[in-house]
Amino acid sequence: MTNSRRQFLGNALAATAAGAVVATPSIVQAQSKDSFNVRMTNAYPPGSPFYVQGPGSPMDFCKKVEEMSGGRLNIQHFAAGELLPALEGFNAVSSGTIEMNAANAYFWAGKIPAAQFFTTVPFGLNTQGMNAWLYHGGGMELWHEIYEPHGLIAFPMGNTGVQMTGWFRKPVESVADLKGLKMRIPGLAGKVYSELGVTVRLLPGGEIFPALERGVIDAAEFVGPYQDRRLGLHKAAKYYYTTGWHEPTNVTELLINKDVWESLPKDLQMIVKMAAQASVTESLSWSEAVNSEALTDLVQNEGVIAQPLPQDIVTSLKEATFDTLSTMAAADPQTKKVYESFMAFKEKHASWAALSEKPFLNL
Numbered sequence: 001m002t003n004s005r006r007q008f009l010g011n012a013l014a015a016t017a018a019g020a021v022v023a024t025p026s027i028v029q030a031q032s033k034d035s036f037n038v039r040m041t042n043a044y045p046p047g048s049p050f051y052v053q054g055p056g057s058p059m060d061f062c063k064k065v066e067e068m069s070g071g072r073l074n075i076q077h078f079a080a081g082e083l084l085p086a087l088e089g090f091n092a093v094s095s096g097t098i099e100m101n102a103a104n105a106y107f108w109a110g111k112i113p114a115a116q117f118f119t120t121v122p123f124g125l126n127t128q129g130m131n132a133w134l135y136h137g138g139g140m141e142l143w144h145e146i147y148e149p150h151g152l153i154a155f156p157m158g159n160t161g162v163q164m165t166g167w168f169r170k171p172v173e174s175v176a177d178l179k180g181l182k183m184r185i186p187g188l189a190g191k192v193y194s195e196l197g198v199t200v201r202l203l204p205g206g207e208i209f210p211a212l213e214r215g216v217i218d219a220a221e222f223v224g225p226y227q228d229r230r231l232g233l234h235k236a237a238k239y240y241y242t243t244g245w246h247e248p249t250n251v252t253e254l255l256i257n258k259d260v261w262e263s264l265p266k267d268l269q270m271i272v273k274m275a276a277q278a279s280v281t282e283s284l285s286w287s288e289a290v291n292s293e294a295l296t297d298l299v300q301n302e303g304v305i306a307q308p309l310p311q312d313i314v315t316s317l318k319e320a321t322f323d324t325l326s327t328m329a330a331a332d333p334q335t336k337k338v339y340e341s342f343m344a345f346k347e348k349h350a351s352w353a354a355l356s357e358k359p360f361l362n363l
Contacts, residue, residue: 034265035072041089043103045206046079049230050223051102051252056158056283058102061254064275073268075100086204093255094150101255102157105143106187107202111150113328114335116188117342118143118154120247122321124342127161127249127284128357129349134251135277137345142338151258157276158252158283162244165309166221167212167228167237172309175316184208184220188324189246195320205231212236221246224287225294234298240306245317252283 042058044051053059062075080086089101090108106119118139125133133139134156143154166185172178179197183190190200201217211217213236220237222228234240254276261269298304309317329339 035074036264036268037074037076038099038260039083040075040077040100040102041082041084041092041098042077042079042101043086043089043107043204044080045086045204046082048079048205048227050158050160050227050283050287051205052077052079055286056279056281058157058252058254060282061102061157061275061279064278065271068271068275069268073264073271077102080204080206086206089255090150090152093257094152096151096257096259099257099260101253103253103255104186104250105154105253109187112146112334113332114142114146114338117338118251118253119187120250121325121342122189122192122246122248123318124248125346125349126353127159129346129353130159130249130251131156131280132349133342133345138341139345142341146334146338148258153256153258153261155254155256155273155276156251157254157279159280160223160227160247160250160287161284162224163221163247163250164224164228165241165243165246166219167233168219168239168241169212169215169237170218171239171305172219172241172313174310175313178313181219182217184211184217184222185246187247188321189221191324191328192246192317192320195324196316209233209236223250224291225298226287226290229294229298229302234302234304238304240298240304241309242306243309243314245309245314245321251280 040058040062042052046052050057059077062077065073065075078084084092084098087103087107089098089103090111092098093101104119106116108115118134120130124130130139134143140155147154166183170177175196178193180199181197182199182201183193184201184203185193186202190202194200201211203211203217205222208220208222209231212220212233220233222231222233228234228240254272256272264272295306299306325339329336
């Protein structure tokens, strides 16, 4: 280990008030030279299932790492607002004031348009296909490549599976009903909706319900039945649409400062990677387990009207999606590189899925 790295590892953390950006650099060396304490911030509010706590969540990931490492790597977790505002994690980890962050890569679309491909793509890969692209199709290498100039490295750390289209205060029966609609939705899907006349808002999870209840927005997408019920979205809107067009999968991002990552011994790096990969499987399994009961409850006991989007709307959304993606690719070489990799893998995966998953699901 170099002297500069030893100095880097030895820096102390500064105490901060809630919501303040920490001013000191990254990893702290504990009593043993091979023991480390780091901090993880989060884009989601305290108590959020999946996104903060519960099976396969960031807090569960931290526990896995601590136990797998025998206490050599301790990650202290802070939900949104406890150390940083909800969407400040990217800048904080990039600058080295925080070591890790949990969020979704599409939150950083304003800084890196290509980052959106590492959360989900409308009409794109399903969860099986997304995992295949990331782990064995070159996706992870591209993720690291586009984050490298920002001093960052990232890994998948969770997955909700396919998500619901969202909650609408009024029924949506045609493309004309979308014009002028104010909707909370992040990522590429927001760009697609904009093409059809929707006014898109990006709000943290904790701000969705009050905005929908007060009519500041007319519609909102969050996750799925269990998570949406917990936010109380069914109390502000009763029309619950599905197709999964906008998020056929959804990857949680583990963001790590690259200097911190390179300072960890190889065995601790492997523990982080394997704990993150285990969290992907566990969080997806948990989501699949709880959504069925929640949807039944919403429909039978809360008066929710759950139904697919009309086909003409889906068709228009699909056309707008591929126009949006091709326009983005043409405007930015980095996005073009990721887009071409993603779409080429999607085409190959679709040929297999057409012979495997599709016939089974059609039964």
